[in-house]
Amino acid sequence: MEEIDPAMRVVHQLRAVTVELDLLAGEFATRGGLHPTDLRALICLLDAARAGTAATPGWLGRQLGLNSAGTTALADRLERLALVRRTRDADDRRRVLLEVTERATTLGWEFFGPLIGAVVGELRGFDEAELAVVQNFLGGVLNAVAQQRGGSGSGSGSGNGNGNGANGA
Numbered sequence: 621m622e623e624i625d626p627a628m629r630v631v632h633q634l635r636a637v638t639v640e641l642d643l644l645a646g647e648f649a650t651r652g653g654l655h656p657t658d659l660r661a662l663i664c665l666l667d668a669a670r671a672g673t674a675a676t677p678g679w680l681g682r683q684l685g686l687n688s689a690g691t692t693a694l695a696d697r698l699e700r701l702a703l704v705r706r707t708r709d710a711d712d713r714r715r716v717l718l719e720v721t722e723r724a725t726t727l728g729w730e731f732f733g734p735l736i737g738a739v740v741g742e743l744r745g746f747d748e749a750e751l752a753v754v755q756n757f758l759g760g761v762l763n764a765v766a767q768q769r770g771g772s773g774s775g776s777g778s779g780n781g782n783g784n785g786a787n788g789a
Contacts, residue, residue, distance in 0.1 A: 634761065648731045653701070660684055661694055662703060662728070665720045674709065675718045703727075 622631075649659045664683045668675040682690035695718060698704035703724035711717035730737075743751065 627769055644732075648728075649726070654729060656698070657684060657686075657694060658698060658703075662720060665704065665718055666725075666728075669720060674715075675732070676715060677718060680718060700723075747763065 645659055646655075646656065649656055661680060661684060664680060665675050667673075668679070675678070677688075677691045679693055680686075680695070682687060684691070686694065689730065695704060695706065703721055705719050705721055707717050707719055709717050743754070745755065774789075
């Protein structure tokens with residue numbers, strides 16, 4: 621039997637993790653009556669809030685590759701489900717901001733909290749140097765995926781190596 625390159629074993633593990641995460645995200649979306657794009661939007665908005673980025677409908681549409689009409693329909697759906705609210709920007713009242721509601725955060729934590737806790741628990745066994753290696757690796761993978769998709773970097777900002785990816789569901 622041919623020995624598999626250790627780097628390819630990591631690639632296969634990463635693929636298995638992404639498949640399992642995708643299945644879990646699909647289960648969350650189905651339970652909440654969400655479209656997969658709705659879930660991606662919520663993740664983008666959570667990441668924006670963590671990063672201090674003003675999340676306008678135009679910004680969200682660019683993150684998701686949606687046109688204006690698609691973004692409006694998405695925001696309408698999420699608002700009807702009480703997962704997102706539209707607010708006026710305090711600095712520019714003409715500008716609308718999208719914010720994830722406490723209800724969305726609570727639902728996310730109820731579903732994904734145990735997984736987040738388990739992953740954080742695994743990481744607690746790593747020292748700072750090992751964590752830096754993991755962050756560098758995941759940042760590199762994220763950039764490679766973004767390049768393959770024709771993007772220029774870290775997508776929605778969820779994997780920028782700042783350690784905040786688990787903050788919020």
